[in-house]
Amino acid sequence: KQEVTQIPAALSVPEGENLVLNCSFTDSAIYNLQWFRQDPGKGLTSLLLIQSSQREQTSGRLNASLDKSSGRSTLYIAASQPGDSATYLCAVSEGRGTSYGKLTFGQGTILTVHP
Amino acid sequence: DARVTQTPRDKVTEMGQEVTMRCQPILGHNTVFWYRQTMMQGLELLAYFRNRAPLDDSGMPKDRFSAEMPDATLATLKIQPSEPRDSAVYFCASAPQTVYGYTFGSGTRLTVV
Numbered sequence: 093k094q095e096v097t098q099i100p101a102a103l104s105v106p107e108g109e110n111l112v113l114n115c116s117f118t119d120s121a122i123y124n125l126q127w128f129r130q131d132p133g134k135g136l137t138s139l140l141l142i143q144s145s146q147r148e149q150t151s152g153r154l155n156a157s158l159d160k161s162s163g164r165s166t167l168y169i170a171a172s173q174p175g176d177s178a179t180y181l182c183a184v185s186e187g188r189g190t191s192y193g194k195l196t197f198g199q200g201t202i203l204t205v206h207p
Numbered sequence: 208d209a210r211v212t213q214t215p216r217d218k219v220t221e222m223g224q225e226v227t228m229r230c231q232p233i234l235g236h237n238t239v240f241w242y243r244q245t246m247m248q249g250l251e252l253l254a255y256f257r258n259r260a261p262l263d264d265s266g267m268p269k270d271r272f273s274a275e276m277p278d279a280t281l282a283t284l285k286i287q288p289s290e291p292r293d294s295a296v297y298f299c300a301s302a303p304q305t306v307y308g309y310t311f312g313s314g315t316r317l318t319v320v
Contacts, residue, residue: 094316134313135298181250193238193270193302195309197250 094119098182098198105172105205113167113201115182120163123193127156127167128181130200140167172205179203186203209213209233220319225287228315230299231280236310238302239282241267241274242284244314245295253297256282289319 095126096119105111124143128136140149140156140163148157155168169176182198212231220226232239240255252265254274264274271293273285286293300311 128311135313136300138308140309141308143228183250193257194252195242195256195300196252199249 093108094122094184094186094196096182096184096196096198098180098201101199103203103204105203107172107174107205107207109170109172110170111172111203113169113180113182113203114157114200115167116166117163117165117196119186120160121186122160122184123186125156125158125165125182125184126147126195127154127165128183130179130181132178139180148165169203172203174205174207176205209310211299211301211310211312213297213300213315215315216313217250218291218318220317222290222319224317225285226289226293226295227297228284228299228317230282230284231303232282232299232301233310234280236301236303236306237279239276240298240300240302240309241282241284242298242300243295244298246314250298251285270312286317289317291319294318 097116099114126141127139130136142149142158153170158165179200180200181200184195184196214229238257241253242250244250252269259276276282277290296314296316298314300309302309
């Protein structure tokens with residue numbers, strides 16, 4: 093059974109800092125890995141998706157890397173802003189049989205960026 | 208922007224009542240998921256469908272929960288009878304055939320008193 097772990101559980105940083113969120117998964121036979129953002133009381137917004145054959149994806153100040161063999165991904169946020177405050181969730185999708193596309197989520201990292 | 212639409216947005220009901228949540232996936236997406244989110248358990252997969260056929264509902268309490276896709280534009284999640292422990296936010300998500308990219312709805316916040 094796939095298990096996804098995110099470290100740290102919570103992070104508080106001053107505005108302007110570069111930061112790294114970590115995600116690890118136990119079964120490397122994934123189809124893709126996705127990072128989501130969730131604001132309080134809201135749904136999930138997809139930030140970046142990395143296919144299993146890729147090593148990284150970038151969008152603006154966000155960069156996500158994937159090391160499938162070691163079961164790890166990192167989300168790098170450059171020059172953090174108060175508007176980045178949210179919960180960040182990592183999810184992996186399976187690539188086999190009837191579980192194809194099924195997402196397993198980590199517990200999330202609660203990020204607070206203070207001015 | 209294409210979006211996944213969930214109704215109702217909020218639902219408060221008494222224990223023992225039937226609850227039905229609805230989801231309209233993005234047109235053309237053939238994979239639909241139902242997730243439940245609680246503080247303790249995080250996001251848990253309840254059921255998912257591909258081309259309207261149920262693929263996995265192992266995360267769903269079978270005695271009280273049921274999920275269906277009567278047509279390609281509607282997915283439903285029903286709880287009967289509801290219990291206080293069912294209080295959570297229920298999310299629907301859809302994805303295209305390639306499952307490259309998932310779109311989540313805004314969720315239904317269920318409170319069972």
